[in-house]
Amino acid sequence: MAGRSRGPRTVKLPSAAEADALLRRMRGEVENNSNYRTKSLKIHGPVCARCGRQFDAASINQLTVHHRDGNHHNNPPDGSNWENLCNHCHDDEHSRGLLGDYLESAEKPHTR
Numbered sequence: 001m002a003g004r005s006r007g008p009r010t011v012k013l014p015s016a017a018e019a020d021a022l023l024r025r026m027r028g029e030v031e032n033n034s035n036y037r038t039k040s041l042k043i044h045g046p047v048c049a050r051c052g053r054q055f056d057a058a059s060i061n062q063l064t065v066h067h068r069d070g071n072h073h074n075n076p077p078d079g080s081n082w083e084n085l086c087n088h089c090h091d092d093e094h095s096r097g098l099l100g101d102y103l104e105s106a107e108k109p110h111t112r
C-alpha cells in the first residue's frame, strides 16, 4: 500500500497564461509607441509648434512628434514631453548642438 504518491512531476511548459502575458506586453509596447503620436496630435493639434504650419489628413504624416527631453520612453499622458514639429523644423531641432547629437544617436544608430 502506497501511503503517499509522489505525484506527477510538474513539467514547466510555456503556459497559456505566460504566452498571453508576453503577448500583452508586446502589444502594450507597440500600442504605446503608436499611441503617443495620436495623443500628441490630439493634445497639441495638427500644427507645427515651431513654424505654425497646419496639417490636414493628407499631410499629417509630415508632422513628427518630437520628444523634448530626447527620451522616447518618456511619454507622459499630459503631452508635456511632446512637441509636434514638421519634418523641416524637426530636422532643424535635431541638428543643433548637444541635443541634436544626443537625439541623432538615440533615434538613428547610423550617422549621416
Ligand SMILES: [Zn+2]
Binding pocket: 048, 049, 050, 051, 052, 053, 085, 086, 087, 088, 089, 090
Ligand atoms: Zn515647422
Ligand SMILES: [Zn+2]
Binding pocket: 065, 066, 067, 090, 094, 103
Ligand atoms: Zn525629435
